[in-house]
Amino acid sequence: MDWVAGVAAIGAALLGPPEQTALPPAWQEIALRVAGPGRPDCTRYEVDGTAWPCLPRFTLDQSRAVNGWSRDGQIGFTRGAIERLTADEFALLAGHEIAHWYLGHNGSSRQAELAADRLGAQLACRAGYDVASGSNLFRFLHPDRHHPARATRIEAALRSGCQAEPGE
Numbered sequence: 001m002d003w004v005a006g007v008a009a010i011g012a013a014l015l016g017p018p019e020q021t022a023l024p025p026a027w028q029e030i031a032l033r034v035a036g037p038g039r040p041d042c043t044r045y046e047v048d049g050t051a052w053p054c055l056p057r058f059t060l061d062q063s064r065a066v067n068g069w070s071r072d073g074q075i076g077f078t079r080g081a082i083e084r085l086t087a088d089e090f091a092l093l094a095g096h097e098i099a100h101w102y103l104g105h106n107g108s109s110r111q112a113e114l115a116a117d118r119l120g121a122q123l124a125c126r127a128g129y130d131v132a133s134g135s136n137l138f139r140f141l142h143p144d145r146h147h148p149a150r151a152t153r154i155e156a157a158l159r160s161g162c163q164a165e166p167g168e
């Protein structure tokens with residue numbers, strides 16, 4: 001869980017896990033472009049999980065909220081995200097969630113969120129998306145104790161996008 005973890009947790013408790021379906025092709029294409037050649041330490045995908053996959057698997061759930069999450073190489077987006085975000089905003093959200101996986105994050109902290117914002121902006125920029133325009137994404141942010149303030153996150157994205165190679 002990520003941006004609106006509290007709301008999502010309540011929904012999961014009441015309704016069970018949201019049904020996951022494939023991300024529609026137009027957004028799958030954006031997410032794959034942002035993911036680039038894949039996780040730096042990947043080997044290849046094995047169904048039994050014995051090797052790190054190189055690219056995440058992207059899914060969609062039907063929530064109306066604008067949200068994304070990342071867990072063990074599976075990255076989910078909400079229907080609200082694909083319906084309400086521009087391509088630049090979605091690319092930045094995808095970059096953030098992909099970055100959590102590339103960076104090996106387990107769980108959320110203010111430091112992890114900023115690191116994912118920075119690498120995510122680099123990934124989105126390298127894929128040809130406009131990070132400044134995409135940072136309007138943060139209008140959907142719900143600040144909480146795990147997440148830095150909106151202005152801090154926008155600054156992290158703007159200062160990182162296109163100014164360094166991914167992974168630096």
Ligand SMILES: [Zn+2]
Pocket residue numbers: 002003096100113116
């Ligand atoms: Zn995050």
